[in-house]
Amino acid sequence: MHTLVTGATGFVGGRLVPALLDAGHEVTVLVRSPTGYDPPEGVRVVVGDLLDPDSIAAAVNGVDAAYYLVHSMSARDDFEARDRQAAANFADAASAAGVDRVIYLGGLGEDRDQLSAHLRSRREVERVLATGDYALTTLRAAIIVGARSAGFEMVVQLAARLPVMVTPRWVRTPCQPVAIDDVIATLVGVLDVPETAGETYDIGGPEVLTYAEMLRRTGRHMGREPIIVAVPVLTPRLSAYWVGLMTDVPWSVARPLIAGLKNPVVVDDDRLSRLVPIDPTPFDEAVRRALTARESAGVAP
Incomplete structure (x- = not known):
């Protein structure tokens, strides 16, 4: 094709x-x-x-x-x-x-x-x-876990650079991250399944996590699990400035990323898993692969 x-x-x-x-x-x-x-x-x-x-x-x-x-x-x-x-x-x-x-x-x-x-x-x-x-x-x-993913890069750098984080309430928002390998397999796979034409599907990994859990578990892979304290007073705009200050993610990118974190992003429809079956990658394995790829590319946390 x-x-x-x-x-x-x-x-x-x-x-x-x-x-x-x-x-x-x-x-x-x-x-x-x-x-x-x-x-x-x-x-x-x-x-x-x-x-x-x-x-x-x-x-x-x-x-x-x-x-x-x-x-x-x-x-x-x-x-x-x-x-x-x-x-x-x-x-x-x-x-x-x-x-x-x-x-x-x-x-x-x-x-x-x-x-x-x-x-x-x-x-x-x-x-x-x-x-x-x-x-x-x-x-x-939702968030795609892989090297060069803007959302995941923010998670990696925050987990690596801040042993203690004072964060806004969005760290408690549920999210269903998905490994980049699974996304690619799905994108390629739908071409071979005519039934997927004209349809809309949710795709996600096997686990629903809060952003705080993603930060902690990613930090664990880098040898430093951060302590996270959520407070109600940090606005998305202030949070974006904070992320821009503490990471290499530019404020212009951090702002829309942070604004989107207030929305729960969880798979509500798993029909596609029956049409394009793949073995879903666990979050920790996806993180391990992403960190290995970053290290191979010479990217520092």
Whole structure:
């Protein structure tokens, strides 16, 4: 099958491309700049920008299925409009090219829980992509555990650098983290299951944890389990400044991450596990793999 991957230079896309090749698929990637992107052998690279409709046509030409893995992760005021426009441009181009399927990786969270602005934007992107003349498969995930994941990187650095943490109430919010290997296996697996076309699924790991538990257990793997004290007075904005100060995660990224942590993100529907069966990776094993990958890449905690 000829597949297109948008966001191929990102955390998920960079792992998805070789996995698709290993599964026997032909792969095209759409990147804004080829500089710094070293594609695996056999990958067709198209330079374009989802905000420039004329630059997308070459990427979707001849494609059977496309992966939409593009999200704004910033605090700029217009990110929602940019995400909306990018999704609309992509939907139009994919429809015009006769793409059969689109697979979108979005975020978990119930609409009734007053989603953060970034989670609302991800849900809006779902709705925009669903207007296209193709079958849309949406996968919704919480924190993805892996090296280079912005959410997990925040957890690692806080656990490594602060033996005692005074934290806001979001540390008690339930979350169902999922290993990057499981996400990639699922993204590839849905292509072989026609029943997943046109459906929306939650994906998650085998454990539901609070963010405090994730911090403690991640710290344990690094030889330092932090002491966590939750207080009600820290606002998301103050928490973002605190994370930006104590970690290498920029404030512009920390702010939307922190804002989203107030929402419970737990799998409410496990239908996909019966259609695309994988052996779910336990949280501690996912953390071990991620820390090993960070160490191999020379990344300090």
